[in-house]
Amino acid sequence: MTYQHIRLPVAGEKITVRDNRLQVPDRPIVGYVEGDGIGPDITRACLGVWNAAVARAYGGRRAIQWCEVYLGEKAAGLYGTPFPEEALRAFADLVVSIKGPLTTPVGGGMRSINVALRQALDLYACVRPVRHFPGVPSPLRHPEKVDVVIFRENTEDVYAGIEFPAGSAEAERLERFLREELGAKVPPGSALGLKPISEFGSKRLIRKAIRYALEAGRKSVTLVHKGNIMKYTEGAFRHWGYELARDEFSGQTLTEEELHAAYGGRPPEGKIVIKDRIADIMFQQMLLRPAEFDVIATPNLNGDYLSDAVAAEVGGVGIAPGGNIGDFIAVFEATHGSAPKYAGKDVANPGSLLFSGAMLLDYLGWKEAAQLIADAYGRVVASKTVTYDFARQMEGAREVRTSEFAAALVKAMD
Structure with missing residues (x-):
């Protein structure tokens, strides 16, 4: 070349x-x-x-x-x-x-x-x-407890760049479509952006995180999302993560529920725990209980915030x-x-x-x-x-x- x-x-x-x-x-x-x-x-x-x-x-x-x-x-x-x-x-x-x-x-x-x-x-x-x-220097009493690897999805979410300025012909057209065709309530004159999160994009990111955890001898992968509010985007990210772990890594992973029901909270050798946390709670828990987290997989915007916040610790x-x-x-x-x-x-x-x-x-x-x-x-x-x-x-x-x-x-x- x-x-x-x-x-x-x-x-x-x-x-x-x-x-x-x-x-x-x-x-x-x-x-x-x-x-x-x-x-x-x-x-x-x-x-x-x-x-x-x-x-x-x-x-x-x-x-x-x-x-x-x-x-x-x-x-x-x-x-x-x-x-x-x-x-x-x-x-x-x-x-x-x-x-x-x-x-x-x-x-x-x-x-x-x-x-x-x-x-x-x-x-x-x-x-x-x-x-x-x-x-x-660290603001934490025990910063040595922080040891995580964050896998942030890089190509979707609001970073896909699909947005239109307020008052533009594109924004007004999208606003009419949302209001008239889908019944969505959109304040007139809004700036508008779209947040695509796909099954393909989510699963390949989470697959890479799980493979890393297995190869590096890590103990858990936590799916961080805001699925309680954005049920069909970030909630889907969570769902697809559990589905992927079950379908592709069934012999090497287990959920938190399975961990406590079948193993008394102590994971067996060679298996990693798949769990999830809502994004706002995750920020608090990384301050109060950082040792409980190991590998993190999350959509783009959550990962942007979380990686900088944890780095500050x-x-x-x-x-x-x-x-x-x-x-x-x-x-x-x-x-x-x-x-x-x-x-x-x-x-x-x-x-x-x-x-x-x-x-x-x-x-x-x-x-x-x-x-x-x-x-x-x-x-x-x-x-x-x-x-x-x-x-x-x-x-x-x-x-x-x-x-x-x-x-x-x-x-x-x-």
């Missing part, structure tokens, strides 16, 4: 898919997007840490060959658009990539590049692992990683914004992008390198060597720049 601006490293090989499995060479070509605002600062720092972890884990036998892909402001300068078709082709061609934060205007302007990317590549699962590292979105994953194509990402106020100042916390890169390594099957990053991070933060955002919350902290924090992580791997 030829590109206009993207240059593939000559020393690397592409990741491929064969027999429904990723085939990862020892020198895979992996795409990266610097991002906007603080993106170049944290990406530069993280590339050094990721490369060091791979080198130490495999003694030079493996090495990622990084290929820059362009989105956002840098792409606009090259292509005249922040979302070039060439980037989409590269993500599909390279299979696995990672990107820094991108700027999206609020209330107008271009549509979110992040949302458009997920939908264009059918990256239907936003996967967000959230855990606490000792020493990281263990240090904030500044260290919360994430990946947008389809059947095989995956684009990992920093989960926070581009923070243009701090662009080029070398002060931002690289944790979110750093751990998204660790997720990427784990996705490649390079678990040893991913673990080196987590271990080094724990040692550096425990020594109170941190960036400004953590330093202002910790007594006796040594505040360092982004690049200095990355250097400390590499040194801690020795």
